[in-house]
Amino acid sequence: MAEKVNGKALDTRLIGRLLSYTRPYQGRFVLALVSTLVLALLMPVRPMIFQHMLDNEIIKGDLGGLRILVVAVTVLLMVQALVTYYNTYLTNWLGQSVIRDIREQVFQHITRMRLSFFDSRPIGMLQTRTISDVETLNDVFTSGLVRIFSEILQLLVIMAAMFYTNWRLSLMVLTTMPLLLFATYVFKNSIKQAFQGVREAVSNMNAFLQEHITGMSIVHIFNREEEEMSRFQEINRDLRRANLKSVMAYSIFFPVVEIITALGMAILVWYGASRALIGELQFGVLVAFIMYIQMFFRPLRMLADQFNTLQLGMVSAERIFKVLDTEEAIPDEGKAKLSESDPHNGVQKGISIAFEEVNFAYKEPDWVLDSINLKVNPGEKVALVGATGSGKTTIINLLSRFYEIQKGKIYVNGTDIKSISLSELRQLIGVVLQDVFLFSGSIRQNITLNNDDVPMEAIIEAARQVGADGFIQQLPGGYDYQVRERGVTLSLGQRQLIAFARVLIYDPAILVLDEATANIDTESEEVIQHAIDTIMAGRTSIIIAHRLSTIQKADKIVVLEKGRIIEMGSHQELLQQEGAYHTLHQLQFAG
Numbered sequence: 001m002a003e004k005v006n007g008k009a010l011d012t013r014l015i016g017r018l019l020s021y022t023r024p025y026q027g028r029f030v031l032a033l034v035s036t037l038v039l040a041l042l043m044p045v046r047p048m049i050f051q052h053m054l055d056n057e058i059i060k061g062d063l064g065g066l067r068i069l070v071v072a073v074t075v076l077l078m079v080q081a082l083v084t085y086y087n088t089y090l091t092n093w094l095g096q097s098v099i100r101d102i103r104e105q106v107f108q109h110i111t112r113m114r115l116s117f118f119d120s121r122p123i124g125m126l127q128t129r130t131i132s133d134v135e136t137l138n139d140v141f142t143s144g145l146v147r148i149f150s151e152i153l154q155l156l157v158i159m160a161a162m163f164y165t166n167w168r169l170s171l172m173v174l175t176t177m178p179l180l181l182f183a184t185y186v187f188k189n190s191i192k193q194a195f196q197g198v199r200e201a202v203s204n205m206n207a208f209l210q211e212h213i214t215g216m217s218i219v220h221i222f223n224r225e226e227e228e229m230s231r232f233q234e235i236n237r238d239l240r241r242a243n244l245k246s247v248m249a250y251s252i253f254f255p256v257v258e259i260i261t262a263l264g265m266a267i268l269v270w271y272g273a274s275r276a277l278i279g280e281l282q283f284g285v286l287v288a289f290i291m292y293i294q295m296f297f298r299p300l301r302m303l304a305d306q307f308n309t310l311q312l313g314m315v316s317a318e319r320i321f322k323v324l325d326t327e328e329a330i331p332d333e334g335k336a337k338l339s340e341s342d343p344h345n346g347v348q349k350g351i352s353i354a355f356e357e358v359n360f361a362y363k364e365p366d367w368v369l370d371s372i373n374l375k376v377n378p379g380e381k382v383a384l385v386g387a388t389g390s391g392k393t394t395i396i397n398l399l400s401r402f403y404e405i406q407k408g409k410i411y412v413n414g415t416d417i418k419s420i421s422l423s424e425l426r427q428l429i430g431v432v433l434q435d436v437f438l439f440s441g442s443i444r445q446n447i448t449l450n451n452d453d454v455p456m457e458a459i460i461e462a463a464r465q466v467g468a469d470g471f472i473q474q475l476p477g478g479y480d481y482q483v484r485e486r487g488v489t490l491s492l493g494q495r496q497l498i499a500f501a502r503v504l505i506y507d508p509a510i511l512v513l514d515e516a517t518a519n520i521d522t523e524s525e526e527v528i529q530h531a532i533d534t535i536m537a538g539r540t541s542i543i544i545a546h547r548l549s550t551i552q553k554a555d556k557i558v559v560l561e562k563g564r565i566i567e568m569g570s571h572q573e574l575l576q577q578e579g580a581y582h583t584l585h586q587l588q589f590a591g
Helices: 012-042 045-060 063-111 115-119 123-165 167-214 216-221 225-277 283-324 392-399 422-428 443-448 456-465 469-474 492-506 522-536 571-577 580-588
Strands: 353-363 366-376 381-386 407-412 429-432 510-514 540-544 556-561 564-569
Touching: 012 045, 012 063, 012 123, 012 283, 045 063, 045 123, 045 283, 063 123, 063 283, 123 167, 123 283, 167 216, 167 225, 167 283, 216 225, 225 283, 353 392, 366 392, 366 564, 381 392, 392 510, 392 540, 422 429, 429 492, 443 456, 443 492, 456 469, 456 492, 456 522, 492 522, 510 522, 556 571, 556 580, 564 571, 564 580, 571 580
Parallel strands: 381 540, 381 556, 429 510, 510 540
Antiparallel strands: 353 366, 353 407, 556 564
16 A cells, blocks of 8 residues: 655654654663764864874974874774764664664554454555564664764864864865765765665565465466566566666765765865975874865765665654554443453353444445344354345454444443443453464464463363364374464364364353354364354354354344344244245255
């Protein structure tokens, strides 16, 4: 998803917001600035010592004074090395601390977003914001703001020292400044365009790889390996060309700066030497100016690159703050906690649910649910059936407050769910989806969701009750068996059983099964059905299923069509009505 960002290097609004993250580290931030100031003030000291050494101790043959100055230069270099180390460590420590805080804030903000936020934003974009863009901000502190401040400070100190030493020589040296400023301006614009091309090419490659690695089975099935390889080669060539453009900009700019520096040196030597020969200028001043030129042009050469680094950081900062400023979190202002009045500490299995005139649209006025009225009694098993898009899964999402309804009310045990805290509400509900998601890690971690407080005995007992303990014990390492990404090394049935054990561990009051047996083979279905019966025992349950054979024992079957309830009753009652449910039943069991 393309985003418009201005990318200004000196966006004071963004810089101020970034600097606000240094407040917890104000002491170290001040020390970094102080060390930068000390380095700048130490820069002209060495040329001054050499100037004094040439014009006094060497000419006069004062070996004692010369030894003292040599020691002074040695000490100065050691102090500069120590301060440079300290400054480099502080700026990098500060940068890493800030980006750690920002990354945690971004991730925490994303986890609080409602599902509609993720519906409109690619996962790859959010990954980039949390990882790559945040990492770029490290350069803002280590090579951007602090370094630019350091280079500008060094320029000012060196220029002041040059004019203090000899203002005429200083003016002669500065005659090359317009050329350098023009070269820097051209470089800044060209490298900006080159880096924008690189970022776009990298983004295209990431998108291509993510899509094709995920869908590699389709590539193989339709024998598209060569065609997709050709597309990858084209994207790869675009990335190569974009990188070569940035390399070209650098390979031209730095030699040009060296030429301009050499020109300034030539002007200095020609003018300074001619004045020194006629006695108007001391040779120590000329040598000091040669050193000043090297110190003066180096910051100028680096500033262009550092401004570009800062500019890239500002682009990343704007993207990150755009995510942080997106307010799509579910309001969590509920204070009611059902567990406070529950003698079983929130594990009450007989709990009621009520939908009253509920209307919902992902985007108005395209209503997905229209005037839904549904009562689920404590301990009742209710099945939702209907064609794809009829609103079955939406009802479950609204119960868990993944989305907010536009009209109507939803009650749990007579309490409006908006009055219940989100953590309390979602603690009451256990969901098993058709596509079980397993994280990388052990089976034990997947069952407990990394909750180390759950004892191993409880994990084994939960797995045993749903019929998962048998196959887990046969795996290498048992409960410590490492599940690969999304559980690809396990069968669908095994993944489903692990999901049931996960639900049983947290013992929810409400159970939701969303097509939990849709992808299971007939042999595994018997095991899965036993697990379902186990975890549904005594719980208020909502079941979504296309296989009508799995819901015939439900206390109530609700038939949905285009977001409306068109029939409701038991299996036998609906068959006798000979309506929509009867038609679905006839179609499935016609054979």
